[in-house]
Amino acid sequence: MLKWVRKYSRSWFIAIAIGAIAVVFIFWGVGTMNSPQFQQVAAVNGSPIAMTAYLRQYNDLVKEYQQRSQAELTPEMIKMMRFKEMALNRLIQEELLLQAGIRLGLQVSDGELQQQIQSYPFFQQNGKFDEKRYFWVLSRSRLNPQEFEEQERRRLLLKKVLDDVGSFVKVSDGELKEAFRMEKEAVAVNYLVVSPERFLAQVEPGEADVAKYYQEHQAEFKVPDRVRVSYLLFKLRDFQEQAKVTPAAVEKYLDDHSEEYTRAKVIRARQILLPLAPKATPAERQKIASQAAALEQQAREGADFADLAREHSQDAATKDKGGDLGDVRRGQQPAEWEKIAFSLPPGEVGQATTPQAIYLIKVDEVREKERIPEAAAKAGKRLQEEQTRRLAREKAEQARKELSGGNLAAVAKKLGLSPQETPLMAMKDPVPGLGVQPSFNQVALGLKPQEVGRLVELPDGLAVLQGVERQVEHLPPLMQIKEKVRAAVKQQQAAQKAEAEAARLLKELRGGKTLAQVAAPAGLKVENSGLFTRTQGFLGQHQDEALNRAAFLLSRENPYPPQPLAWQHKYYLLAFSERREPDAKEFDKVRETLKKQVLEQKRQVMLSSWLDAERQQAKIKIFELP
Numbered sequence: 001m002l003k004w005v006r007k008y009s010r011s012w013f014i015a016i017a018i019g020a021i022a023v024v025f026i027f028w029g030v031g032t033m034n035s036p037q038f039q040q041v042a043a044v045n046g047s048p049i050a051m052t053a054y055l056r057q058y059n060d061l062v063k064e065y066q067q068r069s070q071a072e073l074t075p076e077m078i079k080m081m082r083f084k085e086m087a088l089n090r091l092i093q094e095e096l097l098l099q100a101g102i103r104l105g106l107q108v109s110d111g112e113l114q115q116q117i118q119s120y121p122f123f124q125q126n127g128k129f130d131e132k133r134y135f136w137v138l139s140r141s142r143l144n145p146q147e148f149e150e151q152e153r154r155r156l157l158l159k160k161v162l163d164d165v166g167s168f169v170k171v172s173d174g175e176l177k178e179a180f181r182m183e184k185e186a187v188a189v190n191y192l193v194v195s196p197e198r199f200l201a202q203v204e205p206g207e208a209d210v211a212k213y214y215q216e217h218q219a220e221f222k223v224p225d226r227v228r229v230s231y232l233l234f235k236l237r238d239f240q241e242q243a244k245v246t247p248a249a250v251e252k253y254l255d256d257h258s259e260e261y262t263r264a265k266v267i268r269a270r271q272i273l274l275p276l277a278p279k280a281t282p283a284e285r286q287k288i289a290s291q292a293a294a295l296e297q298q299a300r301e302g303a304d305f306a307d308l309a310r311e312h313s314q315d316a317a318t319k320d321k322g323g324d325l326g327d328v329r330r331g332q333q334p335a336e337w338e339k340i341a342f343s344l345p346p347g348e349v350g351q352a353t354t355p356q357a358i359y360l361i362k363v364d365e366v367r368e369k370e371r372i373p374e375a376a377a378k379a380g381k382r383l384q385e386e387q388t389r390r391l392a393r394e395k396a397e398q399a400r401k402e403l404s405g406g407n408l409a410a411v412a413k414k415l416g417l418s419p420q421e422t423p424l425m426a427m428k429d430p431v432p433g434l435g436v437q438p439s440f441n442q443v444a445l446g447l448k449p450q451e452v453g454r455l456v457e458l459p460d461g462l463a464v465l466q467g468v469e470r471q472v473e474h475l476p477p478l479m480q481i482k483e484k485v486r487a488a489v490k491q492q493q494a495a496q497k498a499e500a501e502a503a504r505l506l507k508e509l510r511g512g513k514t515l516a517q518v519a520a521p522a523g524l525k526v527e528n529s530g531l532f533t534r535t536q537g538f539l540g541q542h543q544d545e546a547l548n549r550a551a552f553l554l555s556r557e558n559p560y561p562p563q564p565l566a567w568q569h570k571y572y573l574l575a576f577s578e579r580r581e582p583d584a585k586e587f588d589k590v591r592e593t594l595k596k597q598v599l600e601q602k603r604q605v606m607l608s609s610w611l612d613a614e615r616q617q618a619k620i621k622i623f624e625l626p
Helices: 002-009 012-018 051-069 075-081 083-103 110-118 131-140 145-166 173-184 196-202 207-216 236-242 247-256 282-300 305-312 335-341 375-403 408-415 438-444 478-510 515-522 545-553 584-617
Strands: 040-044 047-050 186-194 226-235 266-275 324-329 349-353 357-367 456-458 461-471 565-567 570-580 620-622
Touching (some): 040 051, 075 083, 075 438, 083 145, 083 584, 131 145, 145 584, 173 584, 186 545, 196 478, 226 375, 226 408, 236 375, 282 357, 305 357, 335 349, 375 408, 545 565
Antiparallel strands (some): 040 047, 040 620, 226 461, 266 357, 349 357, 456 461, 565 570
């Protein structure tokens, strides 16, 4: 339920600044901005940040990441992702924004709060706010109205602050044209590629070169920490038959996760479309409005709406069907149309007006939120998967306990399993038979010989690991890896020759030769990139900023870059071919959309800078995080 609420109540910057904040309501005098004092994790200008708020924010971050990545998070991964710091940073930003709101004299009235919450569809019945549904939603989500009123008031105040700060952002016509040019301008270049591979056969490093490279690049040849472990694998498929799911359990699961297994309100509607000409005079518009009012009156007095649609509607797609639109969900029609249609009870007629037309709408049927047809099957499958994993985990925990005082082979025999053993492996190495499993490697590398690790969650099961051998990071002696070092030196010297060759060819180009004239003697082929934009990038590599930036700086007057460009261990010589300027007519078409995008980008930059300045001036005290 809350996931759906959040979907409708967060903007990009509020999400960054304050995280997931649930919706609340005020109608019955339950509101207060004073909350009990809890254990603090930080203080901003003397205002405390409660431990409870921090833990809620932290849990939200972890859940959001898991939902996006569909991956299990180990404690090590959580530490690496710095979720603790991120959670606290969001709360500090929230407090800074709230304090700024007070300084700016911004407030959220009870009326504003009421109006906001009344607009939430999940608190509505038949298009209107429903008090019973409101309490039902809160109780099902285990929400306290007092806490939620405070949170929602805070959320609205935060939005006011962000809107107030962002209101100073303006976009000039010149900025729009430059943004359009940067997005749409395209260039094409001719180019040569000088690869070090061409020179490998020409270099043969001496012993002194090899020894020197070994001394100067020791980190390159260090063998990382490696471990060998034995493990027992508990495959989920071996427990599927034991997982029993009852109809009662499925029903309870559907009730507890109703937001995942329901679909939004659907109406079945008919319409009569009366278009308004773009350049219609006020008199012409009034004539259409009078016609719409007359048709609405006829429908209300009992005239058959379908017959009226066939006779008067200008919608070619539905006219012959009596205006029947079939099932309509939110987001399929203009906002003005939906505001009227979704508020009508079955059998009623309403009128909606947009700049393009006047609509007469009749709702034949209203289907409130309902379970999707396949809900029971999906919930049953999910329950079985959860129960299967629980059974596998219980068996794995049993094995882990027995391993703490026994032999892995003996425990495996007792459980009817085949013990597995890995070769020596580092953090990034795949596990034979299991593939790339970061959580497996993370646990394995933390084990000493004979030590038993925590359970490792895998996509297809669970594993219990026991350390066998550990090899700490070390640098092998030169004699042991001499050929490996020699190969690295050869690659380095070949790259130096390739760079020198590219520089020589560029000098010839600047001396007046063409790309074709310098390419032929060097045995190189002239290629053409074809037209590409900055977004597309040279040869589709938009990440390589240096290469792309150099290409767009070229012109007929300045056809070559100042030096060869290194990319993916090769050297590129570029030569200007052609430039395609943006279409001015297209600019007029996308002007408003582009203006919104540029405004939003500038707001993001401004808000980020403003928050940074607020933070630098604030007195922030951070206590030890749990």
